[in-house]
Amino acid sequence: MNDILLLKQGEIVLKGMNRKYFEQKLISNINRRLSRIGKFRVYSVQSTIYAEPLSDDIDMDAAEEAMKKTFGIISMSRAAACAKDKDVILAAAKEYLHDQLMAASSFKVESKRSDKTFPMTSIELSQYVGGELDDAYPHLKVDVHEPELTVNIEVRDYAAYVHGNKLPAAGGLPVGVGGRAVSLLSGGIDSPVSTYMMAKRGVMIIPVHFFSFPYTSELAKGKVIDLARELLDYCGRLTLQVVPFTHIQEEIRDKCPEEYFTLVMRRFMMKIADKIALDNGCGAIITGENLGQVASQTMQAIGVTNAAASVPVLRPLIGMDKEEIVTVARKIGTFDTSILPYEDCCTVFTPRHPRTKPTLDEVLEVEQALDCEALIAEAIANTENIKITK
Ligand code: ATP
Numbered sequence: 001m002n003d004i005l006l007l008k009q010g011e012i013v014l015k016g017m018n019r020k021y022f023e024q025k026l027i028s029n030i031n032r033r034l035s036r037i038g039k040f041r042v043y044s045v046q047s048t049i050y051a052e053p054l055s056d057d058i059d060m061d062a063a064e065e066a067m068k069k070t071f072g073i074i075s076m077s078r079a080a081a082c083a084k085d086k087d088v089i090l091a092a093a094k095e096y097l098h099d100q101l102m103a104a105s106s107f108k109v110e111s112k113r114s115d116k117t118f119p120m121t122s123i124e125l126s127q128y129v130g131g132e133l134d135d136a137y138p139h140l141k142v143d144v145h146e147p148e149l150t151v152n153i154e155v156r157d158y159a160a161y162v163h164g165n166k167l168p169a170a171g172g173l174p175v176g177v178g179g180r181a182v183s184l185l186s187g188g189i190d191s192p193v194s195t196y197m198m199a200k201r202g203v204m205i206i207p208v209h210f211f212s213f214p215y216t217s218e219l220a221k222g223k224v225i226d227l228a229r230e231l232l233d234y235c236g237r238l239t240l241q242v243v244p245f246t247h248i249q250e251e252i253r254d255k256c257p258e259e260y261f262t263l264v265m266r267r268f269m270m271k272i273a274d275k276i277a278l279d280n281g282c283g284a285i286i287t288g289e290n291l292g293q294v295a296s297q298t299m300q301a302i303g304v305t306n307a308a309a310s311v312p313v314l315r316p317l318i319g320m321d322k323e324e325i326v327t328v329a330r331k332i333g334t335f336d337t338s339i340l341p342y343e344d345c346c347t348v349f350t351p352r353h354p355r356t357k358p359t360l361d362e363v364l365e366v367e368q369a370l371d372c373e374a375l376i377a378e379a380i381a382n383t384e385n386i387k388i389t390k
């Protein structure tokens with residue numbers, strides 16, 4: 001018999017009336033992800049979701065990896081399924097948990113039984129298996145209060161399951177329960193992290209990238225596609241929108257004073273993102289902005305940029321230190337791609353002395369020189385949609 005995955009729901013269990021909806025969303029996200037690996041039966045019993053492979057040739061390591069990145073699951077265990085017999089259960093524990101039993105110095109056995117026809121009570125089963133394991137592994141101490149290893153046994157309708165300590169999983173809320181948002185994805189370190197953080201709060205993401213070919217190369221675009229691919233395991237489904245930004249940047253360069261280049265450019269990004277958000281049923285825009293990191297991220301500059309959007313702008317990184325952001329980027333696997341050296345459109349026409357304390361009025365005045373509406377319409381009309389796949 002193959003092993004199965006036991007997935008513990010996190011915060012979802014707190015959600016009262018919405019609980020059923022949250023759980024259904026999580027199960028459908030789990031089903032979609034596991035369907036790429038093989039056929040599974042997925043069902044929930046008392047806030048644990050069981051994912052049971054339906055054939056023996058399924059790659060359970062791949063399934064475990066996929067589930068570790070599925071938001072809404074707070075911890076998980078891989079359990080061996082075996083026949084409902086005390087000695088078969090003991091043999092399964094010895095075989096399946098051998099490495100963990102060797103590595104631990106103390107342990108306890110905890111049993112649950114939903115099949116009440118099983119001939120032993122939970123306590124009797126724990127005592128039997130605990131006693132036998134204690135004899136078989138002389139280095140192990142029994143510690144019922146703070147054991148290093150808990151050997152869990154569950155006797156259910158069709159089989160018994162044996163598993164060790166829980167493994168931590170991604171936490172958060174199932175993607176989809178938090179609505180949808182457009183996420184501005186550059187090639188940098190920050191925006192993949194801000195995208196991940198909002199997906200973790202259950203937000204379905206539409207990534208948008210502004211592309212200034214030929215000032216930035218196809219390689220820069222490829223890098224953003226790679227970043228989106230790295231985020232796919234967390235975000236579920238992603239279709240990257242690549243917005244041509246060259247004409248807008250050239251117009252800004254030709255018609256605006258240099259010190260306003262970045263501000264005006266960032267306001268264009270916001271206006272276009274806002275339009276894409278409204279056209280796609282999104283309730284917010286996400287950015288990787290971070291207070292004080294660069295000239296365009298002073299409080300005044302953020303205020304001027306913010307005024308260009310009608311939907312709320314979410315900035316999950318606003319109060320983080322760079323080091324904290326880098327730690328997350330490494331953890332989620334985007335860091336190495338982010339530091340590849342291809343130029344981003346922001347660096348193409350960087351002013352030597354950017355305005356750090358702009359007012360909205362002066363920026364609106366500067367924008368008078370541009371036909372903003374036509375430029376935005378043109379950019380949106382030529383946006384390329386790229387469905388991200390593994
Ligand atoms: P990042 O590391 O995410 O690029 P950053 O520190 O370089 O951030 P900026 O370049 O000022 O900061 O950009 C701030 C935010 O604006 C980014 O985090 C991202 O959300 C968005 N952004 C910047 N450039 C682009 C782009 N070319 N396409 C899409 N979004 C962008």
Ligand code: MG
Nearest residue numbers: 186188344346
């Ligand atoms: Mg950047």
